[in-house]
Amino acid sequence: MGFFELLAQSMPLFLMGMRLTLELSFVSLAIAMVIGIIASLMGMSSVPLFRAINRTFVAIIRGTPLLVQGYFIYFGLTGVLGIRMTAFTAGVIALSLNAGGYMSEIFRGGIQAVDPGQTEAARSLGLSKSQTTWRIVIPQAIRICIPSVVNQWCITIKDTSIISVLGLAELTKMGSQIIARTFRSFEVWIMVGILYFIVIYLLTVLARIVERKVSLD
């Protein structure tokens, strides 16, 4: 069986895997953005307890591997709490907490990178704290954050492959299943790699267009 024949034969499985990879990525990243925003606001809060919660959260996420986080949620937590959870749910929780932790640092960095003079100018005009935050600081922080956020999206899309160990038939898992039947490791991993590459490449192209659109330079 030649390369293209193998490819054609495997395509239905690849597409199924790809679909799950994209679903995992999309749902996790959407939730991660919300977690990131809330966590970053907590990190910059004047309430010491909120800052402590944020610091602890980020430290745990950064300090432990995603694989361990996934196992802990899917097997550890469900066992102790006596709850049942699908592998997909556990994967989404692990990925969104993980990406959310990194996003919160990205957002905090972006907001803190806005020149304090901007806040002073807005406040001196009489704008309230929240008007200053939403009209002046956030629009500038978003522009600063875009490259790092896109970077995190790429990382998380690829991290879904780690979550395949929970038994999710996403793209990487599909690859190993096809190999189990065909013993064509070399070609199949190239195909899997190319499929990830295409998704990420399209995303970065899109991001570059957006970035150029909103750029101030």
Next chain:
Amino acid sequence: MIKVEIRDLHKSFGEKEILKGIDCDIETGEVVCVIGPSGSGKSTFLRCINCLEQPTSGTIKVDGHLMDENAKNIDELREDVGMVFQQFNLFPHLSVLDNITIAPILRKKMDKPTAEATAHELLTRVGLADKADAMPRSLSGGQKQRVAIARALAMKPGLMLFDEPTSALDPEMVGEVLDVMKKLAIEGMTMVVVTHEMGFARQVADRVLFIDGGVIAEEGTPDQVFGAPKSERLKGFLKAVLEAS
């Protein structure tokens, strides 16, 4: 009529006391220039007036209202105190027009057409009628600062604070900004100007404050301060400034 009343103003940053007891009244319509060596507390003094810095102790009243960062009405009180910064601080994501209209629209609930009409008038006044749709990054330093002045004036403040407005400008652009400020002074605006432009202070100020070491070391009319300085510190400062220019 007294516009600003400052009593025993102290400000410390950590252990370091920057302002060590300042008393000062500013009359409505008065133009006060503040001079002094760098690090003397001039800018801190100015920033306390609209509460960008909260005083450590002492009081500042504008039109009899206490300026306090934690006051419920601090946003409204600031609306009446315009400020122009050394680094312009234009909002880079907004056009020149939006820079000027954002505060009137958000704070004074002015409708957009009215706010824009006012903004166009102000831009004409500062000589930038054709720059309404420009983005701040495309402007020169002098143009940015004139937009910043227009932005502050859009709130129709009763008091304008200028924090070294020409210090970040290339020399050839200093004049255009000072001209706008002179016009404002002639029109009767109450102004407090921290500046190194001794010529401007001499020509435009009603009163000059010399701040040194966190206190008003000497004050008087421009003729008194520049023509007949009394203290050795002021004499030394003026000598150093004149030699530099």
